[in-house]
Amino acid sequence: MPSVRRAVLAAVLSLLILPAVAQTDPVARGRYLVEGIAGCGNCHTPKGPQGDLPGMNLAGGTVFDEQPFRAIASNITSDPETGIGRWTDAQIARAIREGIRPDGRIIGPPMPIELYRGISDADLAAMAAYLRTVPAVRNAVPASEYRIPLPPNYGPPVATVPRPADDPVSRGRYLAGPIGHCIDCHTPMTQDGHRDWSRTGQGGQPFTGPWGTSVARNITPDRERGLGGWTDAQIVRAVTAGVAADGRQLFPPMGYGYYARVDARDLADIVAYLRSLPVQP
Ligand code: HEC
Numbered sequence: 001m002p003s004v005r006r007a008v009l010a011a012v013l014s015l016l017i018l019p020a021v022a023q024t025d026p027v028a029r030g031r032y033l034v035e036g037i038a039g040c041g042n043c044h045t046p047k048g049p050q051g052d053l054p055g056m057n058l059a060g061g062t063v064f065d066e067q068p069f070r071a072i073a074s075n076i077t078s079d080p081e082t083g084i085g086r087w088t089d090a091q092i093a094r095a096i097r098e099g100i101r102p103d104g105r106i107i108g109p110p111m112p113i114e115l116y117r118g119i120s121d122a123d124l125a126a127m128a129a130y131l132r133t134v135p136a137v138r139n140a141v142p143a144s145e146y147r148i149p150l151p152p153n154y155g156p157p158v159a160t161v162p163r164p165a166d167d168p169v170s171r172g173r174y175l176a177g178p179i180g181h182c183i184d185c186h187t188p189m190t191q192d193g194h195r196d197w198s199r200t201g202q203g204g205q206p207f208t209g210p211w212g213t214s215v216a217r218n219i220t221p222d223r224e225r226g227l228g229g230w231t232d233a234q235i236v237r238a239v240t241a242g243v244a245a246d247g248r249q250l251f252p253p254m255g256y257g258y259y260a261r262v263d264a265r266d267l268a269d270i271v272a273y274l275r276s277l278p279v280q281p
């Protein structure tokens with residue numbers, strides 16, 4: 001039965017080819033990043049007691065009330081009045097990677113622009129392409145207030161950023177850094193308010209919210225304080241399901257639900273990168 005065999009072959013081939021198509025189609029790639037590992041909605045989608053408010057994906061309004069600022073996440077849906085519907089792809093890309101809006105105003109913390117400067121050209125274009133397809137939600141968001149001076153910029157203009165090298169640790173470093181900003185929350189601050197990258201992954205930063213206060217953990221391979229004694233599967237479960245090796249339920253603000261959408265290869269590469277970090281006590 002050659003026709004059946006041909007149909008089976010076609011079905012098998014389409015299964016093999018589909019993921020590759022999804023990764024090269026910019027909108028699909030952008031959705032995978034923005035709604036997954038990048039977890040933009042963890043800040044940009046307003047939350048209620050049951051989690052994300054329905055019909056408000058990326059519509060802004062989350063308040064970050066801290067000593068140096070009262071920042072309010074912007075509406076980044078395609079609404080022309082209250083979102084970014086009038087911005088060009090290039091303007092959206094510059095806002096994400098350089099923290100500069102079309103009118104020149106700087107985007108303040110806590111958006112991790114310092115890390116976003118390392119987003120590759122291809123992934124940045126994919127994110128912008130996807131954001132343009134996000135359904136418009138009319139939601140006017142008040143302006144943020146910063147009681148600290150904001151820098152004029154986050155560095156010189158970023159000309160071009162290549163994709164990471166194709167080995168697990170390089171891919172994982174990219175996913176846990178510029179894309180997923182794991183190391184933003186999990187790295188302590190210096191006295192002058194910058195991340196102390198000499199202690200990457202050491203943890204210690206407290207996060208207060210409706211859940212109480214959670215403290216970012218040590219995610220270096222230290223056997224006592226870090227993940228040295230954890231299996232790969234236990235690390236993946238913590239990241240994607242919010243359950244620690246000892247069964248403890250983990251608290252926000254880590255975006256477990258977003259990481260649940262990350263594919264197996266990317267998760268394995270993040271684990272490989274975490275295992276490559278210098279041990280921090
Ligand atoms: C840790 C929280 C946080 C994360 C993560 C975050 N943002 Fe933001 N973002 C903010 C806040 C807060 C503002 C407003 C800052 C201000 O008022 O200066 C903002 C502003 C913006 C703006 C400017 C919009 C405007 O109308 O001025 C864009 C665009 C944007 N974010 C896109 C993104 C994208 C895309 C991602 C994911 C790749 C992302 N953000 C991740 C908190 C975050």
Ligand code: HEC
Nearest residue numbers: 180181182185214215216217219238239244250251253254
């Ligand atoms: C917005 C801040 C934030 C981001 C981003 C974040 N985390 Fe976390 N993470 C935390 C906090 C806070 C805890 C502790 C939660 C608790 O104890 O209930 C935690 C816990 C963990 C744990 C459990 C460790 C333990 O000893 O229990 C692992 C593993 C982990 N994070 C890895 C990651 C990885 C990998 C990423 C990126 C994919 C990431 N985190 C992104 C804040 C964050």
